[in-house]
Amino acid sequence: MTVVSMGIPAVRPLASPHVESVEGRPDVPELVDSFGRVARDLRVSITEKCSLRCTYCMPEGGLPAIPADRLLSAEEIVRLVGIAVDRLGVREVRFTGGEPLMRADLETIVSGCTQRVPGIPLAMTSNAVGLEHRADALARAGLGRVNVSLDSVNREHFARLTRRDRLPSVLAGIRAAAQSGLAPIKINAVLMAETLDGAADLLEWCLGEGVALRFIEEMPLDADHAWRRDAMVSAGRxxxxxxxxxxxxxxxxxxxxxxxxxxxxxxxxATVGIIGSVTRSFCSDCDRTRLTAEGTVRSCLFSDRETDLRAAMRAGAGDEELAGLWRGAMWNKWAGHGIDAAGFTPPERSMGAIGG
Structure with missing residues (x-):
């Protein structure tokens, strides 16, 4: 059972964890769903905390804190990553948040995964605030590359959108990541009406820095539920x-x-990428599976249905039992987000609580 409060569901541990129906599922180890897609890209959220308050993601006061005993520990994250790779066919792992740099044990998580699943690419999505102080250590721990969220290189616009005047720290973090060999660096910019006029300036800056830029259509994943289809900036625009x-x-x-x-x-x-999440949906080719910071499997950004691996793990479940729960969760993945469907309802969790 899940109780939703301010964007973060409180997942109640069950005496026996809920098991999704796997009727009709082929007997294969991979994370296949009923539409034939196979998830090989794992996104692991490790915290709900963030050093910024981007309007399309976080409420102004931040998300409610997750109690420490509900967060996955470094050891639990490493174990689940190992299960995903060894038993479920995952071939790429990305750490997300919130902001991953808000966890003091991030280097421990990365090094643990490096040792547990050698050869599997490990990446991180970050706002890069403070990255200049940790880039070297993260690279030594085994992190391979980083995607940085940066919507504007205009300091005033950046501060208004993120509610924090931290652009110099972000730019320093990007350059430190490049010097530490965390490459290729990709910049993710959410398309917003207030920063559209500066989009060409951002691309010019990325070309000059030698980093790849990808613009992303704004999705209805904001904590304030203020997103409107008629107000979003489209890929075409x-x-x-x-x-x-x-x-x-x-x-x-x-x-x-x-x-x-x-x-x-x-x-x-040089190229520029556009992720048309709304107007050019790529749901039919989606190959992602997600773990929330609390250890629940989320098969789609827009589905609030979650399967609790943390409770099962702490109750003594073995690796194959956890893998079976994960397979069931992914078998029931939705066909797509349905943003254009009549009666579409945004998920209760915001992007900051889900993890990108």
Whole structure:
């Protein structure tokens, strides 16, 4: 049973963990769903805390704190990552939040996973605030690359959107990551009406820094539930704005499961990506599975249905039992987010509580 409060469901441990129906599921170890998709990309949220308060993600006062005993420990994260790789066919792991840098034991988590699943790419999505002080240690621990959330290089616009004046720290973090070998660095920018005029400036900055830029259509995942379809900036509108300064040639997706469509900039080789989560949905090719910071499996960003692995694990479940719960959760994954459907209801959890 799940009780929702301010965007973070309180998952009540069950005497015997709920098991999703697997009727019709083929007897295969991978995380296949009923539409034939196979999840190989694991997103692990490790905290709900964040050093910024982006309007499309966090409430102004931040999310309610998750009690420490409900968070997965470093050892539990490493164990679940090992199960995902060894038993479920996961081939890439990304740490998310909240903000992963808010966990003091982040380096321990990364090094533990490096040792447990050697050869599996480990990445992190971060706002880069404070990354300049930890980039070297994270690289030594085994982190391979980082995606940085950065919506504007205009300090005033950045402060208004994030409710924090931390742009210099973010830029320093990006440069420190590059110097530490955390490459390729990708910049994620959420398309917002208030920063659209600065989109070309952001692309110019990324080209100069040698980092890849991807714009993302704003999704209804804000904690304040203020998102409106008629107010969002579409991929098409962005292309019009960028096209005034740059020559863009569509090159498509290198990988069908990759969310970003790529455009060559001024003849290449540099490209800019656009993730049209709303207007150019890629749900049919989605290959992601998610663990929340509390240890629940979430098969889709927009489904509040979660399967509690933490309770089962702490009750003594073995690795194969946990893998079976995970398979069941993913077998029942939705066909798509349904944003355009009549009666669409946004999820109760905001992006900050789910983990990107």
């Amino acid at each position: 962005l292309l019009e704005v960028l096209g005034r300064r740059f020559d863009l040639r569509e090159v498509g997706r290198a990988d069908p499961s990759a969310p970003a469509e790529e455009w060559a900039v001024n003849g290449g080789p």
